[in-house]
Amino acid sequence: MTDSPHGLEAKLAWRSGALAFDIDLSLPAQGITALFGPSGAGKTSCLRAIAGLEQHASGRVSFGSDVWQDSSHRVFLPPHRRRIGYVFQEPSLFTHRSVVGNLDFGYRRAGRPVHLDRDGLIDRFGLRPLLERRIDNLSGGERQRVSMVQALLSDPALLLFDEPLSALDGAARSDLMGCLESLHATLKVPMVYVSHNVDEVARLADHLVLMEAGHVVAQGNLQETLTRLDLPPALGEAVGTVIDGQVVDYDAHDQLIALEFVGGRLWLPYRHESVGQRLRCRIGARDVVLTKAPQEGTSALNQLPCRIVAVADADHPSQVLVQLDAGGSTLLARITRRSWHELALSPGSAVWAQVKAVALGL
Amino acid sequence: MAVLTDADIEALGLTLRLATTVTVLLLLLGLPLAWWLAHTRSRWRRPITAVVALPLVLPPTVLGFYLLMLLGPDGAVGRAMAALGLAALPFTFKGLVVASMLYSLPFVVQPLQNAFEAVGNRPLEVAACLRAGPLDRFFSIALPLALPGVLTAAVLGFAHTVGEFGVVLMIGGNIPGQTRVLSMRIYDHVQAGEYHQANVLSLCLLVVSFAALLAMSLLRTRRHSRD
CATH class of the missing domain: 2.40.50.100 (RNA polymerase II/Efflux pump adaptor protein, barrel-sandwich hybrid domain)
Incomplete structure (x- = not known):
């Protein structure tokens, strides 16, 4: 199910502090790809580079037939022209806007596309009672749910989720996990999901990219990759x-x-x-x-x-x-x-x- | 208002007109400058920050003196303006506006820069990922989030311009209706031994400054309690 020809292709290299990144990724055009690895492996930087938020990364990024970046031809599409939906690790909402003001920020700029079921998404993520609330009055889990719907409503061609559950625990976490699983079943666009939690990956991902120290060490179908015997020791617990x-x-x-x-x-x-x-x-x-x-x-x-x-x-x-x-x-x-x-x-x-x-x- | 002479009222009106003009112009200039200073990685950032802060430590008379040299008929700017057929700036209201803008620049740029830095990059990145271009991000995210800083900048810029004396003395002179602002008028009264009138005008300045700072602090606490 995974190897459609026109997904995300990214060949990027850059330095960040002591870590030298060298990424070569080829992701399918549908389903959820987990970007998995120990803390400090550079998963977040990798996701930011795909989004165009790491301006030092040079190389080539294409999605489908669109070229987002090609450093050899001085092509660099800024993030706002890449049609991505990015959910940051710590909830990052606009505090001067209400919940509905946040949700509609990208939706309005995408031209209120009719194929997006705005009300349906609001209900599925349980945001209906929160619409008029101020961001400061939301819990961590509520904020992350708003962030996800906000990203989905901007009509993205590719979703980039950076450990959206890592700041949560207990009920909020399993609650959001349920939302993500139901999203997985109906998702029409591919998603890259960064995580260092193998249980999350096992529940959500179709495709797996393993990262260590700024490099991709293995990628492929989830089941096949997790049962490989030659994974680096740092991933030992994940196998x-x-x-x-x-x-x-x-x-x-x-x-x-x-x-x-x-x-x-x-x-x-x-x-x-x-x-x-x-x-x-x-x-x-x-x-x-x-x-x-x-x-x-x-x-x-x-x-x-x-x-x-x-x-x-x-x-x-x-x-x-x-x-x-x-x-x-x-x-x-x-x-x-x-x-x-x-x-x-x-x-x-x-x-x-x-x-x-x-x-x-x- | 028997205590205020017509000349006093004229000076008061002129002062308010000057402070308003300077504040508006400084906000227009200061917003892009502060934005640039808050986000640039250029090597010019530090020198320019230092130049902006210069009026904080420079005696106003020094600033006024150099402006007089520069803008006067023999100064570089003065000669260029004369060549273009423009009237010389010293001892005019326009000249006073230019000088006051320089003098109050740090009081406007620094709060703006602090506010933009406090907003940080993250909300702008979120907005970029939601399809907002650079101008859109500035007006729909950065500016509303930095609004308390903009208010502080406006109040400080206004109050500081109202209170200036040394720069006015050097480059404005004491021309009624043109450059005779409140602080000059107070000085005149004291010189003439009219302590009562000097006191009334000084009280005006004191009350305006106090009210401005109080309003700013009230606005802040209201925002905080809402947050």
Whole structure:
């Protein structure tokens, strides 16, 4: 679904302080691309460079058939002519305008396009009761919701979201996550979503760009990229599998749901999902236990028959990362080197992957 | 108003006219200048900041003296103006306006520059990403957000122009209806031993200055309590 020819192409280089950036990105024309990496990897600078806010970045940026920047031909489109919708990490609204004044700022300048459902967006993000409020009287979560609708209403061809949830916690965070997921389902323009939180990425992204120290270290389809064995150690915690499946059963007594996906079925905690809906679920490599045979008398609710595909050193010398094929889905398990030897595992071996339902926290 | 002579009232009117003209012109000049100073990375920023601040530390008589030299019939500007067929500026109302603008420049530019710097880049970046071009960003974002600074600049520029003396003495002289402003009139009264009239006019100045500062501070607190 990802590799349409006319998405965002960016080849940029610049220096910022001690960090030298060298970015080569090629993003699909639809869906959400997560720009993921540890803090200080330069994700925000990269997003700003795409928007045209980093004037020192030189190189070439094109979107579809439009060239936004081509330093060799002295082409540089300023941000206001790039048709982007940018949401900054910390809410940055105009304090001299009311909520509705903020929302309509870009909408008016875009010529109130009829294909944008202004009222629908206001309702979906729960902004109707806030319209006349002053910005100073909004909570952090409310401000970020206003920022998102403000950006969406400016009729962007590309959305750039810079860790919009990172300043929030608890209810505000999960609330906004829900808004973003529903946005994902109906979004007609591509989005670049910067995050250092792998759970956010797993829930939202279709495509993944991994950054470290100003460079792109890997990019591609979300599932394939997150289960690669050759990712740099700094991304060690992120590796794991993202299962995309359908809720097929709900056990009201035990408060569990069953998620069916290519390769099997998983039980996980019920969180107000409904049977029939699609759901993503992340299985961290740490949360997978390998056994030679199916177990009886184990508390792990999920056991999946797998075949070992490959093995690689993990970031700690005591551990290895094992790539597994579970009937067509790739899983990743992080186990100790000692277990690897004691179970006499090798590529091609048949094993069972045990996954605690409680570890499937999404 | 038996205590005020016609000459006093004329001086009062002239002073208000001068201060209003200077304030309006200085805002028009100061807004782009302060905006540039707040955002430029040019190496000229520091020298120009220093030049703008110069009237703060320079004795007004020094400023007036050099202006007189420059604008007088033998000065560079004076000669150029004469060549263009323009009347000389010293000892005219226009000359007073020019001199007062220089003298009050820092009182207008500095609050404006501080206000623009306080607004910061972020709101402008947000506006740019919402399709607002540079002029649009200035008028719809920067100026409204910097409005308290604009008010401060206007009040300070006005009050400072009302109170000037040394520059007027050097370049304006004491011509009734042309350059005889309130501060000159007070000086005249004192010279003539008319302390009562000097006192009345001085009180006028004191009340105007106090009212201006009070109004500014009230405007500020009202904005704060709304925020």
